[in-house]
Amino acid sequence: MYAEDSVDFVGSVAAVSMFLIFGTLQFPDGLLVRPTPIFWRFIKGCSVLYLVLLVFLLFQDLDDVRRGLRYIDPNLGKPLPEKSYAQNCHSFSTLAGSMDVFVLAHFFGWLVKALIIRDARLLWILSVLFEWMEISLRHILPNFWECWWDHLILDVFGCNLLGMYLGLALCRRFQMKEYFWHDDDSLVSASCPQSSLPSPTSSSCRDAREEEIEPNVASNMPSSPSSCPENELRSRKRSASPVRSRRSGCRVVPGSLRQFAPYEW
Incomplete structure (x- = not known):
């Protein structure tokens, strides 16, 4: 030591x-x-x-x-008494014995996670993966052995769900900034800024730049003397009208994580 x-x-x-x-x-x-x-x-x-x-x-x-x-501490390294959560799953006493400090830990833990992540879809994915991790690590930690209703009713659809709901409700109540960790059609940028793109050569905005260049090139070309006045008038209207490109359909790709900064509430 x-x-x-x-x-x-x-x-x-x-x-x-x-x-x-x-x-x-x-x-x-x-x-x-x-x-x-x-x-x-x-x-x-x-x-x-x-x-x-x-x-x-x-x-x-x-x-x-x-x-x-x-x-680190001489008192560490000693085996602790383990409580079994997977015995007599049909008994009500087992259900009553499962109501311990871990119930509060699940509830308040997922409440805080909801305040941090602020996305219901990602919270659900993490909640299910957390229970899958508990099942996968049973051979290391014996107290991860639980009854089926403990995994589903008490954890996933019980304490985890209540904690996530209350956390997201607090975010809406205090008008906190909402985070989007998934691709959604509602996330549309009108300008498709360069900082939000994964690459300056992405196909969507490359097509938008080509559509912008083509009308400008056509408007700058000298008109043929044999062209009719109707075509000249149509070309002038096209050059005078604002360019409508597919930039309005570019989806926001979180290339810069500063748009998710938690201090921008």
């Missing part, structure tokens, strides 16, 4: 501190700017360190990881 005055402990703290200082000064700014971008660059540095730690733990044995937790 590391001692606070050992060389290994001091060296580890110095290495982590040096990385956080470098990240705070050199990392690019993200979407969040309040209270200051420096704070969020520091948080990003902590997140990178946490990611590196998780990758390192993937190649370790479970018992070694539990023993390694004692370096």
Whole structure:
């Protein structure tokens, strides 16, 4: 175990501190700017360190990881009593015993997720995938074994649904900015700005530029002396009328995530 005055402990703290200082000064700014971008660059540095730690733990044995937790706190690494949620699924006592702190955790957790994501479709996808993840990880965490009604009624269509509904209702009540994480026909840009396109050579806006160029070229060409006055009048009206292109039909593609910045309420 590391001692606070050992060389290994001091060296580890110095290495982590040096990385956080470098990240705070050199990392690019993200979407969040309040209270200051420096704070969020520091948080990003902590997140990178946490990611590196998780990758390192993937190649370790479970018992070694539990023993390694004692370096953080000597009280860690001890087995905790596990509560079974998958026994006697036809008994009402099992349903009553399932009403514990995890019910509140599901409700308030999805309420906060709704305040952050603000999209009902994506919230539903994440809710179903979360339950699928619990079923897939039963062999690691025994308390993930639950009755079928616990997964469906209490979690997906119960606490998760109520939390999402209340969170989205709060967003509408306080007129918070709505986020669109999916492609929708209602998301139409009148100008199809360059920053919202995945590539300047996309087919939709390339056709729009070609439609803009063709009328201008036709209007600048010298008229033939043999052309009739009706054709000249029609060409003049065409050049004087505003160009109607397919830009109005360009769908907004979130190429720049700054349009989803949460501080723009």
